[in-house]
Amino acid sequence: MRCLIATDIHSNIEALEAVLEDASDLGCDTYLCLGDVVGYGASPRETLAVVRERFDVVVRGNHDAAAIDEAESFRFNEYARAAIDWTRDRLNPGELRYISSLSVTEHVDGVRLVHGSPDDPAGWHYIKDTMGASYQFEAFDEQICLIGHTHVPLVVSLAGGTVREETDTLVRLRPNMRYMINVGSVGQPRDDDPRAAYGVLDLEAGSLELRRVRYPAKRARRKILEAGLPEFLGERLLDGV
Numbered sequence: 001m002r003c004l005i006a007t008d009i010h011s012n013i014e015a016l017e018a019v020l021e022d023a024s025d026l027g028c029d030t031y032l033c034l035g036d037v038v039g040y041g042a043s044p045r046e047t048l049a050v051v052r053e054r055f056d057v058v059v060r061g062n063h064d065a066a067a068i069d070e071a072e073s074f075r076f077n078e079y080a081r082a083a084i085d086w087t088r089d090r091l092n093p094g095e096l097r098y099i100s101s102l103s104v105t106e107h108v109d110g111v112r113l114v115h116g117s118p119d120d121p122a123g124w125h126y127i128k129d130t131m132g133a134s135y136q137f138e139a140f141d142e143q144i145c146l147i148g149h150t151h152v153p154l155v156v157s158l159a160g161g162t163v164r165e166e167t168d169t170l171v172r173l174r175p176n177m178r179y180m181i182n183v184g185s186v187g188q189p190r191d192d193d194p195r196a197a198y199g200v201l202d203l204e205a206g207s208l209e210l211r212r213v214r215y216p217a218k219r220a221r222r223k224i225l226e227a228g229l230p231e232f233l234g235e236r237l238l239d240g241v
């Protein structure tokens with residue numbers, strides 16, 4: 001199985017289309033999404049349509065949850081709340097039903113999928129570093145857990161009780177090691193690199209590649225401004241913060 005991994009697309013159809021185009025000749029047979037399909041960006045309906053058509057497994061993120069239940073946005077900052085309220089008003093019943101159907105945890109061929117953390121997938125905790133990841137390995141049985149939520153790539157391995165960060169963009173996955181993998185955000189990267197982030201996980205070959213692709217961020221920003229969404233949500237796309 002060769003998987004395309006995408007997370008935190010956040011209604012950024014320009015970034016999603018660039019990722020799918022970039023991946024089109026990489027031979028991925030399974031498309032996995034770690035949640036936050038909507039929120040922040042100006043194209044929730046277009047993004048949902050493409051995700052529903054192209055992705056095989058999708059888990060629910062905190063912004064997806066807040067799109068169907070306002071109470072889930074209680075910890076959101078003012079920008080996130082403004083955008084999710086705007087989003088909720090634009091989705092039709094079928095789209096809201098689709099989001100409702102998503103689970104917070106999925107399992108695919110020896111891989112766990114969650115948006116936040118495997119120990120409490122509906123608690124929306126952030127795994128930001130090796131230390132944070134180290135406590136999570138006992139929360140899942142599979143060799144690999146895919147996560148999202150921070151919008152920053154992070155690959156942490158566990159071997160013989162030693163936890164460490166893998167810093168290469170091409171990681172050879174060892175059968176006797178376990179991994180927590182965040183490929184970074186498609187639609188709102190926050191690691192000072194504005195390019196859309198995604199990953200390719202090849203379970204047979206035992207490899208993970210972290211990829212970046214340029215996309216028309218200025219167009220995504222303009223749509224955010226035209227929609228009347230907070231200016232900051234457009235500006236941050238240009239800087240990747």
Ligand code: ZN
Nearest residue numbers: 008036063149
């Ligand atoms: Zn997110």
